[in-house]
Amino acid sequence: MFTRLRTKLTVLYAGLFGLALLLIASAVYLAIASNAERQVRGELQASGTVFDRVWALRSQQLRDNADLISKDFGFRAAVATRDAATVRSALDNLKGRVGLETAFLVDMDGNVTGLDAARLDAGVEALWSALDAQDGASGVLMIGGQPYQAISAPVMAPTLTGWVVFATRLDAAQMRSLEQLSAIPLTARVLIRKPDSHWTSGRDTARVDAFVAGRSNAPGELDLSSGAALALAKPLPSLGAASPAVLLLQYPLATAMAPYRPLLITIGVTGLLGILLLIAGSWVLARSLTRPISALDKAVRRLQRGEEADVAIETQDEIGRLAGSFNSMAAEIRERERHITHLALHDSETGLPNRVSLDRGLETLCQSSRRTVFVAALGLDRFQIVRGAIGYELAARLIAEVGGRMMRQHPDRPIGRLSSGILALAFEASSLEDARAFAAALLGDLEQPVTLDGSTVDVSLTIGLAPHADQGAPAIDRASIAVDQARAGHQKIGLFDAQAYGDPASNLSLTSEMMSGLKDGQLFLHHQPKFDLRSRRIGGVEVLARWKHPERGMIRPDLFIGMAEETGHIRPLTEWALTQAIADQARLREAGHALTVSVNLSGRLMSDPDLAQAAIDQIRAAQADICFEITETAVMDNPAVALGIIDAFAANGIGVSIDDYGSGVSSLAYLKQIKANELKIDKAFVSTMADSRRDALLVKSTIDLAHSLGLKVTAEGIETPEVLAMLTGMGCDLAQGYLIAKPMPLAELIGFLDSETAPVARPRRKRA
Template sequence: MFRHLRTKLTVLYAGLFGVALLLVSLAVYTAISTNARGVVRGELLASGAAFDRIWAMRAGQLQTGAGLLSRDFGFREAVASRDEATIRSALENLRVRMDIDVAFIVGVDGQVIGGDPRALSTAGSQIMRAVDTEDAPSGVLVIGGTPYQTIAAPILSPTLVGWVVFATKLDKGEMTALERLSAIPLDAAVLGRNTSNGWTGPGGATALFGGAPPASFSKLVDKALAMKTPEPSDFSTPTGDALALVKPLKAIGDGPPGALVLSYPMARAMAPYEPLLVMIVLTGIAGIALLTGGSWMLARSVTRPIQALDEAAQRLQRGENAAVTVETGDEMGRLAESFNAMASEIRERERRITHLAMHDAETNLPNRLSLERAIETLAPQAAADGEVVVFATLGVDRFLHVRGAIGYTLAGALMSEVGSALQRLRPGDPIGRISNGIVGVAFRVRDLDEARRIAAHLQQALEGPVHLGKHTVDVTLTVGLAAFPEHADRPGVLINRATVAIDQARERNRKLNVFDAKAYRDPAAKLSLMSEMLGAIANGDMTIHLQPKYDLRQRRTTGVEALARWTHPDRGMVIPDEFIPLAEETGHIRTLTDHVVSLAIAQQAALAQADHAMAMSVNISGRLLSDPEFAEELLAITRSAVGEICLEITETAVIANPALALQMIDRFVSAGLKISIDDYGSGLSSLAYLKQIRAHELKIDKAFIIGMADSQRDALLVRSTIDLAHSLGLKVTAEGVETATAHALLGGMGCDLAQGYLIARPMPLEGLIAFLGRETQQPVKPVRLAATDGKAQK
């Protein structure tokens, strides 16, 4: 919510103070208004009581006057004798003398004499009803809509002949007198109830309630009169609230009653306190302003160090100088101190880590990463100047031997020495240790020839005896060079290439060698070869050739071995040694084998069609023997074979996972497939496995057969192997039969089958059919097929 702590603190403090002030103001206002109301209430009640007194006093005065008149002998005589003129004049006389508004008499028959007869039309009967219950009634009489305080006194002469009625108006003047009696300037009025138009009073009485319309004004009065005891109550008027006391005034007789209304607007009651309230509000505003300013200052002084720390922490994050100036001795100061200590430790540690990351721990020479960074910055500069960056690697010859001789510590010291010497020779150029026995240096040159000269110079300078304490080591170096960007597009690769260049130099027995890209097979190329192989399987470039297996007893070809042949559209024939190991490594051997087996079965069928029933041998990679899924697939494919299918498996294939491999071999045998142990004798030929594998055939490795002609031992081994196989119930096939001598020897030894260039090279189906056709015509001429001394192939 708040971006800054100081804003938060300021708002919080000012807010709390504001709330407190508001509460105080409310309390003060409530107290004042309660007090004011109390004062007004008291005044209203007091004025009400005063009015009662005035009312009674006036009633008394009227009564006295009326009494006097009623007892006047002449007046009594006038009344008794119905002398109206005299009566009127007597009434008028007293009315003026006593300052009475209306005076008249009512006869015992209800007849009114004196006053305005029209205005008093109902007054006579009202007085008559009043005197029915009282001798000298008094109360409010409404004459012409105006309330009058009225009394009636009986005229006895000596019997009752009528009543003298005096009525006096309670108008503005009277009320002003009452108002003056009160301590507060309240409004007073006496109202009369008029049946037709509610409560009315002498002119302007309705102004009491802020000029409320007569209907609602009358409602207010009625409501107030409904109370049991007259209490000051609140009135809402168009001009604001007022506190008013409404006292009922008894009517004379059963006539419409009157009401005394004393009202006081609250606004007027509150007016004296207004300056106080204004003062409170002004003080409050000033207080809030002061507090806000103060809080702001305080918060600033508190948060300034925090802000400084915050900024320092951000600098630390960016790796900049993060020291904070310590200003105070309080918690903030201590925190800043701790922060500074922490920051410097972090920087020191960072420096060490960076050093470790960039240096070889053993020799303290810059490491490979450091060199890569250096080359990265060097390369664009060189390119801008039209130069190239060359990386030269200097490998200590026979480093492993040297290290074995002098130990790891001294070997490290040796490399350190060589590196230091190199740095002295090429000051300013980035050097570093690449691997155990190799140091390197990057430099800018115009061309490779210049690089060669520099490298040769370095080599010459660095070779020679190096003294390591008591020991002296004679150092010879092989130098490899690689150029950027000619040989590599990245610094890391450049260093690798230069290292490879050393290997290439040693292979070629050179002292100095520039990286030879042609001789270097890139791992990435291997992967692309595999994808090409899969493509070849799909588009038919991957085919098989068949090599005849010649039965030495029957003197004819009885079987063939299917061999994969890949004709690459650009590279021509790709030798199996190049792609088969790779296929095994990458797992694509299964696809390849499936393809070869499928082709082999198809071609076996084609041969049978050409009247040449042949046993078909296929090579199964050892890796596939641990793949049960492959086994199922193979069994499914071979089910459609028209003749015998023989799986050639190397003995070593079984060693990887003997139990599983033997189990699978058993499954193949059960399914009617033949098993042949391939390349017997080339690896770790185990008699134990020979016993366990349920094979039908043993193929003796061509190395023994080729060597047989010259080596008596090989001949012996071949003979005894044949005997061994035969005694185990296995047929024996000799591979690599290339000479007639071998052929003859094998025949003599009782070998069952022969395979090799002497018999025939692997060939496509058509060639084989032709070959077999020829064989049928000349059955006993295998030796005639002259051997060549070419490299043996399966």
Template sequence: MSATKILGLVRFRNLRTRLTVVYMGLFGLALLLAAIAVVTAVTNSAQRVVRDEMTAAGAVYSQLWTARSSQLQQGAGVLAQDYGFREAVATNDEATVRSALDNLRARQGVDGALILGVDGYATTTGLALDDAALDRLFTGLESGQIESGVLAIDGQAYQVVAAPVNAPVLIGWVVFAERLDAAQMRNLEQLSAIPLSAAVVLNRVSAPTGDGPITVRTPDGPSMRLDRPLPSFDKAAPADLVLTYPLKRAMRPYEALFWWLAAIGVAGLALLMGGTWALSRGLTRPISALDEAVHRLQQGDYVEAPVTSADEIGRLAASFNAMVGDLRDREARLTHMALHDQETGLPNRLSLERQAAAQADAWVVLFGVDRFEVVRNAIGYDSMARLLAALGGRLSALADGAPMARVGAGALGLVIVAADEAEAVGIATRLAEAAQAPLMINGAPVDIALTAGVAGRGAASSDLASPVDRAAIAVDQARAARRMVAAFDEAAYGDPGDNLSLISELMTALRDGDVTLAYQPKYDFRAERITGVEALMRWSHPRRGFVPPDLFIGMAEETGHIRPLTEWAIRRAIADQKTMAAAGHVLTVSVNISGRLLSDESFADFALAEVAASAADLCFEITETAVMDNPELALHIIARFAEAGIAVSLDDYGAGLSSLTYLKQIRADELKIDKSFILGLDQSSRDALLVKSTIDLAHSLGLKVTAEGVETPTALALLRGMGCDMAQGYLIGRPVALALLTEQLAAPVVELDLARQA
């Protein structure tokens, strides 16, 4: 693995340390490579010297061996050719033989001498041969292949030479033996220029080294070894002259050099570390300052890095400072955009919420511009933006300079400090009244009217914890109550989140039978009896209890679930009508149809098919305003109902913006006067006049009239006198379940009591 890869695996927290370590690592690597090269070169040189010396010593030893062998052979040959000695050998004159051998052994300086006869008998002097050695010697000489070599006697190596004794035939051999012991080896070692170790090895196990020395492992470490094979009288046990020299002895003269190299390397590393540290410190100080500035910038602190030089680092710091300035300006612009309305330049909702969150006793006052869309369409979008900006300035001035924020399309808000809700409402009322003066826009006065909502913080766990949301709802509540200022009424607002789950629960209730129909009777003045009933939905929730129809029917209309609800009501009403007929009560059943279904041809097909299949006597009650969304299609569907024999009743007449145009166009059979006129009939002459004129108008158009909300006998009598056709209300009967209605209709006293009251 390269140094670069090794350094890449190390993680540094600062550049200064990294530079120091990298440079030291590279320098150390260079020193290491140089040291390896020097040591390798020195070692190779020392080994080469030792190899040459050992090769030379081996050659010298070989020459000495040959010379000594020749010398001994000459001495033995002289003795073997002596006539008297040959005669003594031939006559077995052992004393003469032994005397001659001793004399010659002394002159030659050998350790032992002997005469070996061809019969294997030996006469020795100075040396005793064991039988094994004598057998090897005799075998070698008898073979005629060796006369000089190594012979092992009692485990000790001897240089042995022999000369034949002929008289005139071979009768034996004169043999000299010289011990190759440690003293002899030291004599050989002293002949070398280097302190070699010499030894004669018998029964060699390892392979010979050949012509040159080799490096081997020894207990003292690596050594050079040279093997010189010697002739041996035992072919099965070769003999070698082994020269060894420990390499550490050859390297000893260079140890001082190596120590000096190591000292120089350490000193160089230390100097490099100091120099690199100082250099890197100068280089990394501005970089560290730039890094610190970047971290502080990341935390939102716009600081500039010091520019300490004109080089690349200095230019980088200058560029960074320019970037910081641009970021500061850009963030200021983005912050302004995030907290201000782009059309008016006023603070926005987020700004208002921050102001409200910053004060514990803060109250949010929202001012809604009444008829905002009408005014905007009249003066244009740009002029409306200028109007809101001017209105915001006026309200801010009236509120002692409090910042005014634009919260919605036509809503402005500010934060006030008040001790309680009453004080906050009082401040809001004063501001709203004072601000409703005309504003000059494009040189023309524009009248404005304001509705204000006041709210404080809600519970943290509430969906409406934000005072801005609560104030916006308070504006709607004020408009619904037709008041200028209103505080947020949490009880009136209820729990819309919980109400949203009603729709899915309503569909389940339809399947489980928790939704039922209650029937309210309708009294016929001319027949003087109950001739019809209105089907009204009732839902008993297992957790909420009784759920008002206005709540779940209105939500069903908004969420698109009104059709399955109405289809169920039609089927249920048809089935209940058959039950009442079977009990002897033939009544017309009125079912309310949502205006959203009057633009649905497929619903009309369903309703007509159900009525046709059951021959039911139904009346569909619709509101007059139901035809406003799609008048052409709604009038077409109503006409289809009329042609199929289904009576159509205009419900809640007079409660909305009644139109004679629609009254003329709708093919209706009945007109139901809203209960708001009937409840005050016996107390208000204006209501009586309106009811009488409505009855006359309906009769003129061929419509029957039903009055809702009849609760007193006086109202019933007045309606009879005005020519009203039918009455419906608590006096006639409350909405009840089918079984109870059947029981009530079975009692004739009901008809008699109503007739008597009328």
């Protein structure tokens, strides 16, 4: 986040101080707020108690006046005689004397005297029921939409003839008088629950509703639009069916915190000044610490670029000692770098320049030369034999001596050791003839005996030449290959032959291209029929993989299958072939041809039980008739695993054919253990049996041996009717070859099977 240490230190110290100050300020604020809230809660609780007493006192005063008039003889007589004028006069007289706002009479019939009955919000009937239910009923009574504190007293003449009701309004003046009784400037309101289920509280209706709904005898926090406040809700008794009412006492928290605001501002300003002072001090301190560190950083960067780097030692503290250690380290690094560079550019065994040194020298020579640059690779003939005779140490000295001669005779030309027995030299020449002449002269100079520990060793060299080119393999590699080509041609000097070498890189790329070709549909199967010599019908087919490359055309199967086996991609190729073979067999069945389909299984996969089990599961799921063709030598690498796989195939009804029998090292011991169904005689014996009595005898004995072991015999490579006739006479079971049919696509195979009646009568089929 920060790229400079001084900035990091300054921010760290200032941040820690600011965090500590913030924690202190938070603790002070929380303590003050808690104390202020506790005081307000206490005052609210006390104000609620005072209100209870004031309410009781006013209720008692009203009750005393009501009892006075309800027991007056003249008033009772007027009530008993239903003298409304006298009753109204008496009530008005009493209101004037005691300062009442409202006084009226409710008789036993529900008639109201002294008040318009329509002004009663709850109705006369509800009021009458409340008065009748309780002697001296009292509470909040809604008259004309306004709350009143009301009490009642029964009128006896001598029996109950009605009730006199006295009420005083709970208006703003009453609330102010109540607020003045508190030690804090709280706000008092009487809230009435309207029929629409809301308390009369203006724009804070929802908040007040939630607060009053959970009211208790303890104050709580009320979130109003004007800010948070502490509030206490005191329920008020209702007279009759009057709307519920509460007394809401509230005090804003902002007002409670107002006395402490100067203190909080003082703490904030003091903290800010402290942070600024700390930032300034930290910056000065960090600058004094980071200046020598910055010098070290610059020196490290110079050392990284390979430049001389030393740091001036200004102090004797830890940083000064660090600078001294850096100077010592830089000196040691320079020395080690020189040693490492020498090791990187020289052969550790002989001390001669190595391939890296030769590459650099060749590049420099190519940049400065106007003529063609050649590389001459010098291979010591029979070096492995010589090294075995004189030992590794003397062999290394022999190479060193020959290389030393070459360096002394051509000190300005790049020289290097490429491998144990090959040296190389780069030189300029105007033409190929000049290059050959230079190589011949080099042979004359270097093919001189070498004396090692008093013994003379003859030196014989073969030189491979290759011109430098911007494209293709490096000239050094081509010159090394030219040494092998020259030895193969029994030449002392040979020029790299690109045509003879071919393009191994292109062939290697076929592996990855083959995997892409599997997905893109470039690979497909051809099917070669097997002719049953007994039933004279086609009894099965062998599937053969084919690849049509989009750029290179048809690729030879032995090329891409061999590459797949060497690179480990034979498994996905085999899995694809098996899946396609099962699908093709299903199509053959649909066309009315139930044939056994043979699939070649590489010997590399005969030690892979997972693949074998997957193949078994796939064949069983498709109910396919599959035969795996394997070579006998595939069992020899890992006999236990391979024979176990073959046993698993046999146990699951999957046929096994021993392919190419006779072409390898045939072993009767393994032949006895393999649970095979079929043996295929290699075409090398079959194709020549008409001309070779020995081959015919070998084929006949092989057929008899296989039949003795309970195996069917298939002969491959049948191309002439004569060979087919001989095999028929020998008792061979199946025949396969171009005489029967060449490998063909599935659609062509189906057409062939539909029209085929006597394949032997069709000798016109020629090799494709």
